[in-house]
Amino acid sequence: MVNSRRPRAEEVEELLLNARLRDELEPYLDESVGLRSIRELPTQVENDYLASMLAWERAPVLPISQWFGESLDLEPPDALDDKTLREVLRCTIHKLYDARIVLEFTEHLSDRRLYLVIFRDILPSPEKKLD
Numbered sequence: 001m002v003n004s005r006r007p008r009a010e011e012v013e014e015l016l017l018n019a020r021l022r023d024e025l026e027p028y029l030d031e032s033v034g035l036r037s038i039r040e041l042p043t044q045v046e047n048d049y050l051a052s053m054l055a056w057e058r059a060p061v062l063p064i065s066q067w068f069g070e071s072l073d074l075e076p077p078d079a080l081d082d083k084t085l086r087e088v089l090r091c092t093i094h095k096l097y098d099a100r101i102v103l104e105f106t107e108h109l110s111d112r113r114l115y116l117v118i119f120r121d122i123l124p125s126p127e128k129k130l131d
Helices: 009-028 043-058 082-098 111-122
Strands: 061-063 126-128
Touching: 009 043, 082 111
Parallel strands: none
Antiparallel strands: 061 126
16 A cells, blocks of 8 residues: 655655755765664654754864853963962853863862863863854
């Protein structure tokens, strides 16, 4: 028996979007990326996945310090007294958390050492910036 059901407009739109996303992803794909297995997903779920892949590929690589409205530039640790450093550290950790950067396993570090790690290693680190 032949299925004579006509596709709904939403299904047609999803298929057109799928084709567009696959075309836009083509320049980024090589033999290390296989898209055959995602064909088993519903088209809308596949489109969400393809859109996230495309967003990743197009995302700019920026130092983490530039992920914020205005650049998150910290004073060198040696330029701050303990009280000021603690306040700046607390504010910085909150800003990082708001940007979905979570610091874990830092309990063993002093405030000054944690500040130094953020200042020297985290903020200048170039990473993909996704919305």
